[in-house]
Amino acid sequence: MTLLEVSGLRVTYRTEDGPVLAAKDVSFSLGRGEILALVGESGCGKTATAMAIPRLLDDTRATIGGSVLLDGVELTALSERRMRDVRGKDISVVFQEPMTSLNPAFTVGRQIGEVLRQHTGLTRRQVRERVVELLDLVGVPDARRRAGSYPHELSGGMRQRVMIATAVACDPKVLIADEPTTALDVTIQAGVLDVIRDLREQLGTAVILITHDLGVVAEVADRVVVMYSGRHVEHSPTAAVFDRPQHPYTIGLLDALPARAALRGGRRRLTEIPGLVPSPATDPDACQFAPRCPRATAECTAARPALTGADGGDGHLVACYHPGPRRDA
């Protein structure tokens, strides 16, 4: 059952050097309790796409086109006033930087309580109790005391848990997690991912997980959208992406993954994708990956490939003229 339906989403930034298309014609849907991963390199538009959903982009700099339906409600058409009721209640966000995403001047308890006071009619005392429950839920030890701590007194992992507690406080339908583990130590990353997975189990929250780390994807995501230069180039269930990657870019990403390279054949080198990510300012009618693609032909630069069903059905989509699994030399 579809909870969130994103179709034809376009994000345009106004810059001094003219408009920049950060997301171009992105479409995907999200079911209840589903975890969807948005994957790609820096600058591929995954954060712009995700932030456009709760309309958190600076509207003096960015314009959003296309449609975002949440439970049948068109979010792009809501007034800012109505949108405020959606943010934090129906859709909430966990940001990448737990160090700077919490206000250094307020206790974490107050910052979690704020979202409750915003969207619920709970009394002061009830808010306080609920904050302690939430901190417990996300695995913060000694929650009652920690509620009175300031962000600088907590470690990065604890701060990210506080961010998650804030995000799930009002039992949202969709949780958007933007690189939630990137800024954390490797040893702490697993714990935070576990929290996100548990919340899905316990609360049935659907999650959009933004990451460049395919290891994270393999661990928690149900489905994957691979983005390149503002477009989604491959879209499939997680298992299919790992077993039968279709787009050469996805294959390149997988080859850059250490664990997988080791798995695939002992001493094989980690490969990196040659070339640079193209400027998002340009949007030629061609495959944007062609300049870096080993399979590129004249066809690829003549017209943009459409997103079409790949072999095997099961909703596996790919935008490539020469799709298919690895052709090892």
Next chain:
Amino acid sequence: MNNAALENGPSAAADPGAAAPEPVPQWRRTLRRLLRRRMAVAGAVLVLLFLLLALVGPLVTGSQTRLGLTHLLAGPSGAHPLGTDDLGRDVLARITGGARVSLLAGVVSTALALVVGVPLGLAAGYYRGWADSVLMRLTDLVLSFPYLVFAVGMAAILGPSLRNVIIALAVAEVPSVVRIVRGETLVLRSQDFVEAAVADGARDAAVMWREILPNMTNTLIVKATVAIPAGILGEAALSFLGLGVQPPQASWGVMLTSAQQFLSQDPLLAVFPGVAIALTTLGFNLLGDGLRDVLDPRELL
């Protein structure tokens, strides 16, 4: 990988197609960026205007002290574009002479403060130790006096004259220069290029002069654009209080003091020197704001 930085500011994304920028000297790039700011240009024009007034004005406008007993407190006329004062002296000529005094006080006191403060700050930040501690207590001491109270005291001890006003203002300004330079030196001293120079066996003085000092020129330029108008206002204030430039020499502060006695007869007399002070300091402030944006030094104070 810093995704957020790239995605939130796509203009920062590298354009592989763009040609590598021509190697343009740093100061010319800075100048070009400064010239794009209208306010900074307006400030520079004001400053240049008063500089010109101070340098060549007195040659054109004639005597600023010649008395004209036939027309006292006269309004603007052909012969006296800004009128005459209570002793019949030409106001324009006195404004022009005042420009020389004001700029001299602002620029020379700032230059003195830099000449004294920069080496002290460099040494304090480079060597640390007890000399640094003593120096810091001394700056605390001077900074514990409000600027003007300190300058009034200094001027009273030294006696009223333009030279002594400049000395008083310079001494009042030294501590903040020392602090800024010391702070920058502390940061720069631990940078790789400085440690490399030290490892190469460069003499301490050479390290400070060639490696550390050039890296704080931006900060010092911005500091100067703050200190010069402060010096101009300080000179005007001290002269206004009778502790600075002495009549009959013209200074904008002195002119305002005498204008104060004739506020009801000739209010214009109080207007022109004030406009001159305000425009000069405004010019430096606008220029300083522009430079601060363009040069972006770490410390602003």
Next chain:
Amino acid sequence: MIRYLLRRAGTAVVTLFLASIAVFLGVRALPGDPATVLAGESPTPEAVAAIRQQFGLDQPLPVQYLHYVTQALEGNLGSSTQDKAPVTHILAERLPVTLELTVLAMVVGIAVGMLAGIVAAVRRGTALDYAANAFGLFGLSIPHFWLGLLGIVVFSVHWHVLPASGFVGFADDPAGNLERMVMPVLVLGTGLAAVIMRQTRSSLLGQLSADYVRTARSKGMSGLGQLGHALRNSLTTVTTVVGLQLAGLISGAVITEQIFVIPGFGKLIVDGVSSRNYPVIQGAVLVTVTGYVLVNLLVDVAYAYLDPRLRTAGAPE
């Protein structure tokens, strides 16, 4: 936090000690011999010597200093050379005047400056922002004494709505006191408001683009709620600026009192310098510096209170 404040207090005490020496030496370095001044019109060498002995001026400087400090700590700052009145009485009489002027100017400056700064930052790039910026630049560039003179020309000479100068105690005539204080307070407050406006604006602009404000927005908070988050973090900057500006405020008070003929500390010091009334200068400057150092200490306390990172500094992580 206790340790931090103790350290600040320690520095303040050292600074005050050094300042007392500096003031003591500075006053003795002033040109002219106080004994000659005291001895009257045509002093005989004997009379001057007698006065020297009477005031301990024949003692070595360290002895004189010790004497002065012990007397000062007992509340005796000597007596005026003009009318022989105890300096402490004169200071007690003048202090409320300067306090009224500076405190009112501070209230006006902070209120106007912060409000203008907030409006300018929130409405960035609009006509309101430009107006606030223009006010900030002019307030920074126009000297107090000229603003005062202009005020007198416009409101006293031209419109006759406010008195040009003078002072009456608040207790004697509240309306008259306030009427005479309006112009001096506005003159003194304008410069402060300008600086505070500029700092509030630039600090708030920085905070408004901080990540935690985006977090607040993602929680569904209104623009006002987000502003609250940002403002709370700007307060530390503004507090620091207020502390730094205090020196400027006292400097401005010296000038403002001179223009509007207000019998406060500034006028006392300037008049003392011209009449070589050394005990009075010494006492007035010492009290001014003490007050300034103490208020800066208060600013540090406020700063520690506003910034939780400082408040708990030293506490185990």
